[in-house]
Amino acid sequence: xxxxxxxxxxxxxxxxxxxxxxxxxxxxxxxxxxxxxxxxxxxxxxxxxxxxxxxxxxxxxxxxxxxxxxxxxxxxxxxxxxxxxxxxxxxxxxxxxxxxxxxxxxxxxxxxxxxxxxxxxxxxxxxxxxxxxxxxxxxxxxxxxxxxxxxxxxxxxxxxxxxxxxxxxxxxxxxxxxxxxxxxxxxxxxxxxxxxxxxxxxxxxxxxxxxxxxxxxxxxxxxxxxxxxxxxxxxxxxxxxxxxxxxxxxxxxxxxxxxxxxxxxxxxxxxxxxxxxxxxxxxxxxxxxxxxxxxxxxxxx
Numbered sequence: 171x172x173x174x175x176x177x178x179x180x181x182x183x184x185x186x187x188x189x190x191x192x193x194x195x196x197x198x199x200x201x202x203x204x205x206x207x208x209x210x211x212x213x214x215x216x217x218x219x220x221x222x223x224x225x226x227x228x229x230x231x232x233x234x235x236x237x238x239x240x241x242x243x244x245x246x247x248x249x250x251x252x253x254x255x256x257x258x259x260x261x262x263x264x265x266x267x268x269x270x271x272x273x274x275x276x277x278x279x280x281x282x283x284x285x286x287x288x289x290x291x292x293x294x295x296x297x298x299x300x301x302x303x304x305x306x307x308x309x310x311x312x313x314x315x316x317x318x319x320x321x322x323x324x325x326x327x328x329x330x331x332x333x334x335x336x337x338x339x340x341x342x343x344x345x346x347x348x349x350x351x352x353x354x355x356x357x358x359x360x361x362x363x364x365x366x367x368x369x370x371x372x373x374x375x376x377x378x379x380x381x382x383x384x385x386x387x388x389x390x391x392x393x394x395x396x397x398x399x400x401x402x403x404x405x406x407x408x409x410x411x412x413x414x415x416x417x418x419x420x421x422x423x424x425x426x427x428x429x430x431x432x433x434x435x436x437x438x439x440x441x442x443x444x445x446x447x448x449x450x451x452x453x454x455x456x457x458x459x460x461x462x463x464x465x466x467x468x469x470x471x
Contacts, residue, residue: 226265227443229352230304231257233272235311237349243424244312255429256310259436265444269302277301306361307353308439310432313365314347315424320369335379343369344422348431352439362442364453366434367460370427373420380413 234252236244250272257268270277280296283289320343327336345367352362441449 226267227305228267228269228302229260229306229308229439229443230269230271231260231308231310237311237313238315241312241315252310252312252428252432256308256432256436259429259433260308260439263436263440263444265440267302269304271304304355306443307355309351309353310435311349312347312428313349314345314367315428317344318342319345334381335377337378338376340374342372344372344424344427345369346424346427346431348428348435350435350438352442362439364435364438365457365460366431366438368427368431368434370422370424370430372422373418375418376415377417378413378415 231253233246233249234256236249238244253272257270257272260266261268277296280289281298284291284295285298289295320341322341323338325336325338328334346369347365347367350362350364350366351360353359354361438453441447441453
C-alpha cells in the first residue's frame with residue numbers, strides 16, 4: 171500500500187464517521203488520478219467495512235440495586251463493585267464494547283485539565299465531546315440472597331475393643347438470584363431480560379478417632395485370672411486412652427456466588443446482542459424450566 175493510499179484510507183475512516191461528508195468521499199474517489207491508488211483504496215475500504223462489522227454493540231452498566239433489603243455484606247460500595255464486575259465479565263465475553271460509567275468524573279476531570287491547559291494539548295490529551303455513547307444499558311439488581319436454604323448432615327462411626335473412629339459431614343446451601351434487563355437507550359425498549367438463580371454450597375467435615383485399653387485389660391484379666399502385681403499392671407494399663415480429631419470447612423463467599431451469577435448474566439447479554447444463534451433457544455428453554463421449578467415450590471390451593 172502506497173503512502174498516498176494510506177492517507178486516503180485515514181480520510182475515509184474520518185469521513186465515514188460524519189454522514190454529512192459522504193459527498194466529499196465521492197469527490198475524493200473521482201479526483202484520484204493515479205491508477206495505483208484505486209486497488210489500494212478499495213482494499214482499505216474493505217478493511218474499514220470489516221472493522222465496522224467487528225466492532226460490537228456498545229453497552230454501559232450503572233450501579234446495581236438491592237431489592238432484598240438488609241444484607242450483611244451490602245453497601246453502596248458493593249453496588250458499584252457489582253457494576254464493575256459485570257462490566258469486566260461483559261468485556262471478557264467478547265463482541266461487546268463496554269463504555270465507562272462508574273468513573274465518569276475521572277474522565278471529565280482529564281478533559282477539563284486539557285481544556286484549561288494544565289496538561290499538554292496534543293494528540294494524546296483527552297478531548298471533550300468525543301465520548302462514545304451507549305446503545306444499550308444493562309440494568310441489574312440483586313433480587314434474592316438467603317443463607318441456609320438447604321441443610322444436610324450425615325455421620326458414621328465404628329468401634330471395637332475400645333478402638334474406633336467417627337466421621338460427620340454437614341452441608342448447607344445459600345440461595346442467590348439476580349434480575350437483569352437489557353434496554354435500548356434510544357427507544358427505551360427492553361430487548362432482553364434474564365433471571366439468574368443458583369445455590370452456593372458450604373461444607374464442614376469432622377473426623378475423630380480414639381481408643382482405650384480398658385476393655386482389653388479387662389478381657390486379659392478375666393482370661394488369665396491375674397492377681398497381685400499382674401492385676402495392678404492390668405489396672406494401670408486400663409487407664410491408658412487417646413483421641414484425635416480434625417475438622418475441615420469450605421465456605422463459598424457471598425461475593426464469589428454473586429460473581430458466578432454475573433458471569434452467567436454476561437453470557438446471556440453476549441448471546442442476545444452478539445451471537446444471536448442457537449443460544450437464544452437454549453436460554454428460552456432454560457428460562458421456561460426455571461419458571462416451572464419456581465412454580466413447583468408453591469402448593470397452589
